[in-house]
Amino acid sequence: MNKILNIENLKKIYHTKQGEILAIDNFSFNLYEGEFVSIVGPSGCGKSTILSILCGLEDISEGTIRFNNNSTIGYMLQQDSLFNWRTIMENCLLGLEIKNELTKENKQYVLNLLNTYGLGDFINNYPSSLSGGMRQRAALIRTLATKPDILLLDEPFSALDYQTRLAVSDDVYNIIKKEGKSVIMVTHDISEAISMADRIIVLTSRPGTVKSIHNIELSNKSTPIENRKAKEFAYYYDLIWKEIDYHV
Amino acid sequence: MYSKEHIKYLKKIKIDKIIILSIQVFLIILFIGLWQILANYNLINTFVTSSPIRVLKTTINLYQTNNLFQHIFTTIYETVISFSLATLIGIIIATILWWNKFISRVLDPYLIILNSIPKVALGPIIIIWIGAKTSSIIVMALLISVIVTIINVLNGFNKTDSSKIRLMKSLGATKFQTFFKLVLPSSFNNIISALKINVSMSLIGVITGEFLVSKKGIGYLIMYGSQVFNLDLVITGIVILAIVSAIMYYIVYYIEIKLIKND
Numbered sequence: 001m002n003k004i005l006n007i008e009n010l011k012k013i014y015h016t017k018q019g020e021i022l023a024i025d026n027f028s029f030n031l032y033e034g035e036f037v038s039i040v041g042p043s044g045c046g047k048s049t050i051l052s053i054l055c056g057l058e059d060i061s062e063g064t065i066r067f068n069n070n071s072t073i074g075y076m077l078q079q080d081s082l083f084n085w086r087t088i089m090e091n092c093l094l095g096l097e098i099k100n101e102l103t104k105e106n107k108q109y110v111l112n113l114l115n116t117y118g119l120g121d122f123i124n125n126y127p128s129s130l131s132g133g134m135r136q137r138a139a140l141i142r143t144l145a146t147k148p149d150i151l152l153l154d155e156p157f158s159a160l161d162y163q164t165r166l167a168v169s170d171d172v173y174n175i176i177k178k179e180g181k182s183v184i185m186v187t188h189d190i191s192e193a194i195s196m197a198d199r200i201i202v203l204t205s206r207p208g209t210v211k212s213i214h215n216i217e218l219s220n221k222s223t224p225i226e227n228r229k230a231k232e233f234a235y236y237y238d239l240i241w242k243e244i245d246y247h248v
Numbered sequence: 249m250y251s252k253e254h255i256k257y258l259k260k261i262k263i264d265k266i267i268i269l270s271i272q273v274f275l276i277i278l279f280i281g282l283w284q285i286l287a288n289y290n291l292i293n294t295f296v297t298s299s300p301i302r303v304l305k306t307t308i309n310l311y312q313t314n315n316l317f318q319h320i321f322t323t324i325y326e327t328v329i330s331f332s333l334a335t336l337i338g339i340i341i342a343t344i345l346w347w348n349k350f351i352s353r354v355l356d357p358y359l360i361i362l363n364s365i366p367k368v369a370l371g372p373i374i375i376i377w378i379g380a381k382t383s384s385i386i387v388m389a390l391l392i393s394v395i396v397t398i399i400n401v402l403n404g405f406n407k408t409d410s411s412k413i414r415l416m417k418s419l420g421a422t423k424f425q426t427f428f429k430l431v432l433p434s435s436f437n438n439i440i441s442a443l444k445i446n447v448s449m450s451l452i453g454v455i456t457g458e459f460l461v462s463k464k465g466i467g468y469l470i471m472y473g474s475q476v477f478n479l480d481l482v483i484t485g486i487v488i489l490a491i492v493s494a495i496m497y498y499i500v501y502y503i504e505i506k507l508i509k510n511d
Contacts, residue, residue: 055418075418
């Protein structure tokens with residue numbers, strides 16, 4: 001498989017009046033094409049910071065980040081962040097508008113995505129008339145609109161209630177697989193990570209560094225909800241849970 | 249078809265509304281009636297308190313001789329001009345301060361001082377610098393309303409949802425794009441509310457300005473009346489002002505209802 005992203009010895013220091021905080025230290029990893037990687041770790045370990053750095057929202061202090069084959073990224077946040085004064089279609093076109101790529105072909109591409117993933121009847125609706133799950137799907141299509149190679153998902157389902165969360169993670173997973181994207185997903189939910197990821201990176205508490213990497217091999221691997229029934233699920237859950245330093 | 253209970257509920261809402269309205273009408277009639285009766289029986293000195301009939305007579309008199317509507321329109325004209333200028337200038341300055349956090353931090357204490365100083369105190373300087381004319385009144389009103397506009401609009405800009413700002417940045421948006429596609433539209437409701445405050449602020453400014461320097465306007469009527477000890481004219485001016493300001497408030501209020509979209 002092709003390496004699509006390569007991070008080496010990443011270090012991030014935050015500066016505040018009170019002093020400096022070493023948030024991430026010596027973080028290295030490779031992402032391969034088509035792979036779904038999940039990063040888990042105790043809260044405050046810098047897992048979201050890694051995504052912010054990857055999409056250029058924050059600078060790094062040391063280390064290198066290499067995107068191979070000019071691969072581009074799309075960022076999806078915990079909040080759907082849909083603009084309530086724009087229709088669903090207009091919301092999904094936001095990225096293209098910003099990049100000045102509002103061509104007829106691109107518009108058609110977004111329209112096709114909306115149609116394929118069940119939002120075709122809602123393109124002229126405003127976000128307020130959509131359910132939480134549909135809004136999250138619209139947010140995903142907005143991210144897909146600019147055709148990124150790598151998707152960065154930052155706790156994408158945390159704002160949803162548990163039932164919706166299961167359904168939406170299934171939904172999002174299927175869309176991502178169908179579109180053949182590589183994914184880095186940050187989550188604090190171990191079962192969510194096991195049910196979706198091919199590989200799980202466990203971070204230590206601050207400064208965040210790689211504690212261990214697990215290849216998730218489930219028998220009868222299918223959708224996230226089905227994966228939760230796999231017999232290896234409990235084994236991985238126990239393994240990873242014990243590795244994360246929870247300070248209660 | 250609604251259930252019986254629901255029809256009862258709707259009826260109760262309607263009856264409550266009628267009761268409140270009738271009490272409101274009753275109170276104003278009671279007030280005017282009492283005022284007139286006390287005046288008729290000489291229980292109050294109409295030279296200082298005037299009376300509803302005298303107010304009415306003064307209004308008619310003003311209308312016949314002295315161009316009542318000229319005074320009203322002068323005040324409205326001055327208010328509309330200073331309101332529009334304050335809105336425009338306020339939004340532009342707020343935009344600059346949002347755009348450049350450095351300028352914003354430098355100017356912050358000055359804005360606070362300008363906001364807290366009673367602008368009437370600047371009246372004499374304005375008259376000397378600009379002269380005893382309409383533009384002085386407009387500058388006076390502008391000073392009173394523009395600072396409040398800047399502070400309110402800037403507050404709205406700065407309250408833009410931070411995760412939406414992150415989204416724009418992650419999509420590679422320029423500051424220009426972030427402002428026009430996110431910050432400005434998301435502060436829309438906030439700006440409209442700022443305008444509502446602005447209308448009353450401008451009217452306060454205009455009346456204050458007319459007190460200091462004018463030959464026309466409702467403020468002039470009140471001031472002139474008090475100088476010649478014609479309390480009929482003073483109270484008539486106040487009544488007209490109350491009506492004008494209520495009408496202006498409701499116009500903005502209805503515009504607000506029409507424009508503000510509910511989330």
